[in-house]
Amino acid sequence: MTPDVHPLTLLIASVFTNNILLSLFLGMCSFISISKDLKASNGLGMAVTLVLTITTLINWMVYHWVIVPFELDYLRYIVFIIVIAAIVQVLEMVIERVSPTLYRGLGIFLPLITVNCAIMGVSLFMQLRNYDLLQSAFFGAGSGLGWWLAIVLLAAIRQRIEKNPIPAGLKGAGITLITIGIIGMAFLGFAGMLKVQ
Amino acid sequence: MSLNAATNTTRILKDNLFRNNPVASQIIGICSALAVTNNLINTFIMGVGVALSTAFSSFTLSLMKAWIPQKVRMIIQVLVLSFYVILLDILLRAFIPDIAKALGPYIGLIITNCILMGRAEAFAQANPPGAAFWDGLTSGIGYLMVLMIVAFFRELLGFGTLFGVPVLPDQFIPWTIMVMAPSAFFVLAIYIWIHNTLLAKKRK
Numbered sequence: 001m002t003p004d005v006h007p008l009t010l011l012i013a014s015v016f017t018n019n020i021l022l023s024l025f026l027g028m029c030s031f032i033s034i035s036k037d038l039k040a041s042n043g044l045g046m047a048v049t050l051v052l053t054i055t056t057l058i059n060w061m062v063y064h065w066v067i068v069p070f071e072l073d074y075l076r077y078i079v080f081i082i083v084i085a086a087i088v089q090v091l092e093m094v095i096e097r098v099s100p101t102l103y104r105g106l107g108i109f110l111p112l113i114t115v116n117c118a119i120m121g122v123s124l125f126m127q128l129r130n131y132d133l134l135q136s137a138f139f140g141a142g143s144g145l146g147w148w149l150a151i152v153l154l155a156a157i158r159q160r161i162e163k164n165p166i167p168a169g170l171k172g173a174g175i176t177l178i179t180i181g182i183i184g185m186a187f188l189g190f191a192g193m194l195k196v197q
Numbered sequence: 198m199s200l201n202a203a204t205n206t207t208r209i210l211k212d213n214l215f216r217n218n219p220v221a222s223q224i225i226g227i228c229s230a231l232a233v234t235n236n237l238i239n240t241f242i243m244g245v246g247v248a249l250s251t252a253f254s255s256f257t258l259s260l261m262k263a264w265i266p267q268k269v270r271m272i273i274q275v276l277v278l279s280f281y282v283i284l285l286d287i288l289l290r291a292f293i294p295d296i297a298k299a300l301g302p303y304i305g306l307i308i309t310n311c312i313l314m315g316r317a318e319a320f321a322q323a324n325p326p327g328a329a330f331w332d333g334l335t336s337g338i339g340y341l342m343v344l345m346i347v348a349f350f351r352e353l354l355g356f357g358t359l360f361g362v363p364v365l366p367d368q369f370i371p372w373t374i375m376v377m378a379p380s381a382f383f384v385l386a387i388y389i390w391i392h393n394t395l396l397a398k399k400r401k
Contacts, residue, residue: 023378025231029311032224074287077305078279085272114275117228117309124302169394173224174386181382188377 002130007138010131014142016190020118021150022183024125027118031151032176041155042148043102044113049144051091051113052122055084056140059123060133080123085114118147153183206331213335219312220343220385221392226312229303231381233344237360240348241341242289242296243303248337250281251313255321255333257281262322274317275308282307312336347384351375 005013020026027048034044059080067076096103113119122143126136157179166175219225226247233243254277258265265273286304289297297304307313316336321329352358355375357365374380 025228025378025381026306028228028231029225074283077283077286077308078276080305081275081279081308082272085275114271114309117306120309121228121302121306124305128302167390167394168397169390169392170386171393174389174393177382177386177389181379181386184379184382185374188379 002132002135005135007134010135011138011142011145014139015146015149016187017193019146019150019187020122020143021147022180022187024121026121027116027147030113030116031147031154031180032173035151035155035158035176038152038155038159041151045144045148045151047091047095047113048116048118049141049148051084051088052119052144052147053137053141055087055119056122056126056136056143057133058087059083060126060131060136063127076127080120081114084119084123088114118143150180150183154179157183205328209328209332210335213332213339214342215339216396218339218343218392219315219336220340221389222396223315224389225315226310226340227385229306229310231347231378231385232303233300234348234381234384235351235355235376236299237345237348237352239296239299240344242293243300244337244341244344246285246289246304247307247310247312247340248334250278250285250307251316251337252330252334254278254281254313255316256326256330258317259321259324259326259329270322274314278313278317279308312340343385343388346388347381350384351380355380 014020018024021028021031030044035041062079062083063076067073067079072079092103122140126139131139154176158176161175161179170178213219217223220227229243229247233239254274257277258274261273261277282305285307286297289300289304313333316329316333320332324332349359352360353365354372357363357369357371372380375384
């Protein structure tokens with residue numbers, strides 16, 4: 001049963017009301033470590049959006065055209081992660097060729113996209129919620145954009161509070177988590193606009 | 198030798214539970230840490246699942262380390278992790294289907310939990326299987342411990358219950374924010390604050 005949601009609604013919802021990072025907590029690890037630097041955050045956000053859109057689409061096709069007909073449902077985790085790893089590998093080679101600056105900026109974090117829970121999570125949610133092909137494409141793209149928006153917001157805020165007198169124990173991760181919490185509360189304001197679940 | 202091994206064992210335990218706690222010190226693996234912590238029962242199952250899959254995957258990877266070519270080790274690590282997570286998923290769905298359903302995709306997401314990959318890279322690669330198993334298990338317990346503390350406050354203040362049993366008087370008004378996403382960040386931040394302050398004090 002495909003849920004009756006317009007793909008565009010899904011796109012907007014996954015950016016604002018159901019942001020994968022702020023409401024589903026996906027992709028936190030790289031989120032916290034990269035958001036120290038605005039430029040790298042922007043690059044990673046772009047990479048995540050790209051990878052998410054492509055992997056969600058391909059995983060949809062693999063799931064509905066291979067896994068379901070052959071009744072291999074128990075293998076879906078492995079299949080999803082292999083598809084993701086392969087796409088990230090290809091993307092890494094392309095970025096290295098096209099934009100060495102971006103490649104250097106992302107450094108070791110590009111391979112880490114493979115184990116970024118956001119990518120795997122969106123594929124799993126896509127399958128769990130029975131989205132159709134078009135909905136999955138918009139869901140993937142919207143989730144990526146939402147993640148991108150969140151990391152750029154956080155990086156910008158972190159740059160501003162860097163020189164503020166923060167208690168020693170809260171420096172780094174602590175204050176970053178509190179900042180994310182406050183951004184999350186701000187995003188709760190969007191919650192009344194759309195209902196997709 | 199045996200004395201040496203014993204001190205080593207306790208050192209790993211202490212390291213993984215406190216000084217190098219994966220969640221509080223290394224800030225990894227917190228995706229799922231935040232998502233499941235508004236309910237103590239789910240949190241417990243999730244934590245035990247992570248501890249067991251980390252332990253067994255570290256053990257397996259340590260056994261296999263001589264045969265894994267350096268270049269493809271990432272993908273092999275991921276495959277071994279997926280194997281154990283799939284086992285865990287099947288077991289949970291067979292024995293406690295309600296909780297498995299509530300945890301939903303977060304079980305599958307254990308594969309991308311950085312703790313598993315991190316222990317495989319940082320410890321299992323260079324240590325014997327027994328030590329790797331212990332290291333994985335204690336890392337998982339360190340994770341479970343932080344999650345339980347966060348979940349304790351979130352469930353208590355958000356629902357007025359502990360493990361689903363009402364413990365607060367009827368007059369208590371639940372803090373709706375504790376059930377929602379932002380509170381997870383706040384509670385974890387406070388935990389990390391206390392953790393860091395205590396560690397800094399000890400170092401002096």
